Amino acid sequence: MPLESTQVRTTVADPRTPKLKRLNDRILSLYARGMSVRDIRSHLARIYGVEVSPDLISKVTDAVIDELVTWQNRPLDPVWPIIYIDALWVKIRSGSVASKPVYLAVGVDMDGRKDILGLWVGSEGEGAITWMAVLSELRNRGIEDVCIVACDGLKGLPDAVTATRPKATVQTCVIHLTRASLRLSSSKDHPKLVPALKAIYTAPTEAAAEQALDQFAASDLGERYPAIVRTWRSAWPEFTPYLAFPPAIRTVVYSTNMVESINARLRKATRNRGHIPSEQAALKVLYLAVREQINPKAGDKNHVAAHWKEALNQFSLFFEDRLTIQ
Structure with missing residues (x-):
C-alpha cells in the first residue's frame, strides 16, 4: 500500500500508527532544521529506506497550521x-x-x-x-x-x-550599536575602536558617556569615521536609558546572545x-x-x-x- 494512503487511513487502533507518528515527527524535525522537501525525501530514503512524496511532506507540515494559530493566540x-x-x-x-x-x-x-x-x-x-x-x-x-x-x-x-x-x-541594543560601528570601520582600527566605544557604554552616568563620545569624536579615530559618531548621536535617546540601569540589569540588556541564537x-x-x-x-x-x-x-x-x-x-x-x- 502506498505510504500516502496508509497515512490517510490510519486510525488510533492501527498498530502502524506509532511508526507513522515517528515518521511524521522526523519529517517535521528535518523541515524545522532548514532541509528542503527534496533534501528530506533524499534523507529518508538514504537513512530509513522510505520513499515519500512531496505531497505527503506538505500534508504532514500543513497539519501544524492549526497548532501555529493556537500558539500565536495563546x-x-x-x-x-x-x-x-x-x-x-x-x-x-x-x-x-x-x-x-x-x-x-x-x-x-x-x-x-x-x-x-x-x-x-x-x-x-x-x-x-x-x-x-x-x-x-x-x-x-x-x-x-x-x-x-x-x-x-x-x-x-x-x-x-x-x-x-x-x-x-x-532601549537600543548596545551590541547591535557596537557592531554597526565596527562595520563602518576598517578591521585594522578595531583594536583601538572597541575600547573607545566601551568607554561610552560602560560609563557610570549619561554625562560621563557624553563626555566619552565627545572625546572619541575629537580623536583621530573619530575624525576618520564621522559616520560612527553620527550613528551613536542619532541613537542617543534610545541608548541612554541603559546608563541608568544598575549593573545586573545592564548585563541582561546588553547580552543579546539569546536573541541572536534564535x-x-x-x-x-x-x-x-x-x-x-x-x-x-x-x-x-x-x-x-x-x-x-x-x-x-x-x-x-x-x-x-x-x-x-x-x-x-x-x-x-x-x-x-x-x-x-x-
Missing part, C-alpha cells in the same frame, strides 16, 4: 521584565519574489526564561501603525506591563511603544529554501523552527542570565512596584 503572562523585538528577512513569493521582514518578540519572564511571544510578517517601510497593531495584540493576549522593550533601529517602534505603553523603557536558527530554517511560496508557509517554517528549539518551561537551559535572581531584585527596586513577584 494567553501570555501579565508582567515581563524585558521583551526584545527584532526582525529577520525572508524571501517570499507573492506574484514576484520579494524580501519581507518577519518580526519576532522574545520575552524574558519572571523566572528569567526566554519565550518567543509571536511572529509577524510585515512589509518593508512599515512604521508606527504596524507596531501599534503588534503591541495591541500582545496586550490583548494578557500582557499588562513591560519594563524594558529592547530593539535595534526598527522604524516607528519607539513611538508606538511610547503611545501604547508609556511606562515602558525603550535568529540564527530561524535564518537557517529559511536559507536553504531560496524562497518560500507564501506568507503562511513562511510562518509555518519559522514556527516549526521555534517549536524545535524553545520550551519556555524547560528549566535552566532557557535561562537568560546565570545570576537572574540578582537581576530580578534590581528590576524590582529600579521599577518599584511594577513587578508582581509570585
Whole structure:
C-alpha cells in the first residue's frame, strides 16, 4: 500500500500508527532544521529506506497550521521584565519574489526564561501603525506591563511603544550599536575602536558617556569615521536609558546572545529554501523552527542570565512596584 494512503487511513487502533507518528515527527524535525522537501525525501530514503512524496511532506507540515494559530493566540503572562523585538528577512513569493521582514518578540519572564511571544510578517517601510497593531495584540493576549522593550533601529517602534505603553523603557541594543560601528570601520582600527566605544557604554552616568563620545569624536579615530559618531548621536535617546540601569540589569540588556541564537536558527530554517511560496508557509517554517528549539518551561537551559535572581531584585527596586513577584 502506498505510504500516502496508509497515512490517510490510519486510525488510533492501527498498530502502524506509532511508526507513522515517528515518521511524521522526523519529517517535521528535518523541515524545522532548514532541509528542503527534496533534501528530506533524499534523507529518508538514504537513512530509513522510505520513499515519500512531496505531497505527503506538505500534508504532514500543513497539519501544524492549526497548532501555529493556537500558539500565536495563546494567553501570555501579565508582567515581563524585558521583551526584545527584532526582525529577520525572508524571501517570499507573492506574484514576484520579494524580501519581507518577519518580526519576532522574545520575552524574558519572571523566572528569567526566554519565550518567543509571536511572529509577524510585515512589509518593508512599515512604521508606527504596524507596531501599534503588534503591541495591541500582545496586550490583548494578557500582557499588562513591560519594563524594558529592547530593539535595534526598527522604524516607528519607539513611538508606538511610547503611545501604547508609556511606562515602558525603550532601549537600543548596545551590541547591535557596537557592531554597526565596527562595520563602518576598517578591521585594522578595531583594536583601538572597541575600547573607545566601551568607554561610552560602560560609563557610570549619561554625562560621563557624553563626555566619552565627545572625546572619541575629537580623536583621530573619530575624525576618520564621522559616520560612527553620527550613528551613536542619532541613537542617543534610545541608548541612554541603559546608563541608568544598575549593573545586573545592564548585563541582561546588553547580552543579546539569546536573541541572536534564535535568529540564527530561524535564518537557517529559511536559507536553504531560496524562497518560500507564501506568507503562511513562511510562518509555518519559522514556527516549526521555534517549536524545535524553545520550551519556555524547560528549566535552566532557557535561562537568560546565570545570576537572574540578582537581576530580578534590581528590576524590582529600579521599577518599584511594577513587578508582581509570585
